[in-house]
Amino acid sequence: MSNKKKIAESAISRLSLYLRILEDMVEEGEPTVSSQTMASQSGTTAAQVRKDLSLFGSFGRRGLGYSSTDLVSRIRQILGLNRRWKIAVIGMGRIGSALVEHKGFFDRGFDIVALFDTSDFKVGSNVHGLKVHHVNDMRALVQDKNIEIVVLTVPVEAVTDVTDLINDSGVRGILNWTPARLAVSQSIEVKNVNMVMELEALSFKLSQS
Amino acid sequence: MSNKKKIAESAISRLSLYLRILEDMVEEGEPTVSSQTMASQSGTTAAQVRKDLSLFGSFGRRGLGYSSTDLVSRIRQILGLNRRWKIAVIGMGRIGSALVEHKGFFDRGFDIVALFDTSDFKVGSNVHGLKVHHVNDMRALVQDKNIEIVVLTVPVEAVTDVTDLINDSGVRGILNWTPARLAVSQSIEVKNVNMVMELEALSFKLSQS
DNA sequence: CTAATATTGTGAAGTATTTCACAATCAAAA
DNA sequence: TTTTGATTGTGAAATACTTCACAATATTAG
Numbered sequence: 001m002s003n004k005k006k007i008a009e010s011a012i013s014r015l016s017l018y019l020r021i022l023e024d025m026v027e028e029g030e031p032t033v034s035s036q037t038m039a040s041q042s043g044t045t046a047a048q049v050r051k052d053l054s055l056f057g058s059f060g061r062r063g064l065g066y067s068s069t070d071l072v073s074r075i076r077q078i079l080g081l082n083r084r085w086k087i088a089v090i091g092m093g094r095i096g097s098a099l100v101e102h103k104g105f106f107d108r109g110f111d112i113v114a115l116f117d118t119s120d121f122k123v124g125s126n127v128h129g130l131k132v133h134h135v136n137d138m139r140a141l142v143q144d145k146n147i148e149i150v151v152l153t154v155p156v157e158a159v160t161d162v163t164d165l166i167n168d169s170g171v172r173g174i175l176n177w178t179p180a181r182l183a184v185s186q187s188i189e190v191k192n193v194n195m196v197m198e199l200e201a202l203s204f205k206l207s208q209s
Numbered sequence: 210m211s212n213k214k215k216i217a218e219s220a221i222s223r224l225s226l227y228l229r230i231l232e233d234m235v236e237e238g239e240p241t242v243s244s245q246t247m248a249s250q251s252g253t254t255a256a257q258v259r260k261d262l263s264l265f266g267s268f269g270r271r272g273l274g275y276s277s278t279d280l281v282s283r284i285r286q287i288l289g290l291n292r293r294w295k296i297a298v299i300g301m302g303r304i305g306s307a308l309v310e311h312k313g314f315f316d317r318g319f320d321i322v323a324l325f326d327t328s329d330f331k332v333g334s335n336v337h338g339l340k341v342h343h344v345n346d347m348r349a350l351v352q353d354k355n356i357e358i359v360v361l362t363v364p365v366e367a368v369t370d371v372t373d374l375i376n377d378s379g380v381r382g383i384l385n386w387t388p389a390r391l392a393v394s395q396s397i398e399v400k401n402v403n404m405v406m407e408l409e410a411l412s413f414k415l416s417q418s
Numbered sequence: 419c420t421a422a423t424a425t426t427g428t429g430a431a432g433t434a435t436t437t438c439a440c441a442a443t444c445a446a447a448a
Numbered sequence: 449t450t451t452t453g454a455t456t457g458t459g460a461a462a463t464a465c466t467t468c469a470c471a472a473t474a475t476t477a478g
Contacts, residue, residue: 008435012413016406020388034455043390046455047437054457062456063444079409080416087408094310098303099404104388108405109412149411173411175404179229179313181252189414191407195308195384196317197225198400199296200288202358202382203318204221205398207289217465243425255425256467263427271426272474 011052017042019075025068034065088114088147091154101128142169149173226251228284234277243274295356297323300363310337351378358382
């Protein structure tokens with residue numbers, strides 16, 4: 001599926017948001033939903049909602065709105081969520097361990113199937129029922145368990161070495177919690193999550209007003 | 210300082226990034242730095258770096274580049290980081306507790322000075338040397354300790370009630386870890402952090418290729 | 419002092435994203 | 449059957465953001 005059309009990052013975030021809203025609607029038994037309803041619940045405009053959806057097709061019916069259940073499965077399809085994803089967490093510090101025990105990932109289609117750490121002290125221990133492996137065994141386990149995404153929560157000093165191992169492992173995507181910018185091979189997708197940067201953005205806004 | 214000029218969110222993120230890069234340069238003893246250097250280290254273009262900075266003033270010298278130490282303090286000033294911020298964490302679940310013990314916030318100017326939870330079971334306990342308070346005491350403590358930002362990591366069921374308490378507390382900014390969209394008063398700034406949405410964006414990208 | 423080289427700051431041009439606005443379509447009521 | 453009211457899908461317009469390109473300015477070498 002080598003889709004050429006370039007889709008904005010922002011449109012994808014909104015689609016994620018619409019999906020959550022629609023699932024709630026389905027839960028509540030609403031058979032249809034309008035772009036206006038989705039817009040007000042997600043803090044955008046009805047035109048934006050329709051434009052976002054129109055990037056991928058025509059899913060609604062004029063005069064009626066969208067079928068909630070249908071649109072849920074359309075968006076799931078678009079986002080690649082009509083399947084489960086196997087992920088690993090690398091770095092069993094406080095944040096990494098906390099993420100492992102978080103049920104939210106499983107609930108939304110992401111199965112944590114392996115854990116890694118760099119320290120011999122932690123390797124071999126159990127976190128939430130999963131054994132912690134040494135990062136040197138990453139390649140073997142990624143191949144063996146078909147892991148496609150890793151969540152990276154190692155200390156910043158370890159990033160360079162671990163990035164090499166990831167590059168070599170066959171993983172396709174990284175959710176990077178470290179403040180470092182990763183030197184990954186072209187084919188690997190990276191999303192950066194940076195708490196401090198978010199706080200700094202808040203600091204900016206609060207300083208403006 | 211009621212600055213009317215609207216600054217793009219993306220520009221602010223990049224400023225955060227430049228700041229980190231510049232601090233490293235200073236650490237390494239580099240007296241000056243060019244827009245090109247900052248660009249390649251932050252994954253953008255030299256023109257973008259110069260444009261971002263020019264939104265706030267002229268900080269460089271033609272032919273020479275920017276003074277590292279000077280630019281660090283300029284950006285700190287711009288982002289409102291020329292002071293320390295007092296923050297609280299609301300929700301002492303796994304993620305909330307992990308964040309409290311994370312040294313990264315303190316290192317970058319954010320002091321966690323209070324903890325809150327909704328459950329009587331956790332209230333009164335100690336996390337990393339700080340006592341956990343009941344959310345009902347938020348207003349008093351926010352006022353007393355001059356807390357301006359809260360990090361919200363409560364379970365989604367608790368969001369509505371806790372949001373009311375936050376609205377009433379005098380807090381100015383929220384870093385929202387919950388998947389809910391908060392109903393906050395106009396004057397409160399909210400930044401949303403959503404792990405699952407990030408994973409879904411990865412899922413989309415991986416499904417495209 | 420002049421030439422060569424480096425690098426900023428910034429209008430203008432080029433892209434990208436969002437919003438507007440309206441024809442097309444559907445259901446229900448008259 | 450026709451009218452009324454709702455709502456999509458989408459070009460076109462408006463806005464926002466990024467990149468280009470070059471004059472201005474600084475240092476160093478000759």
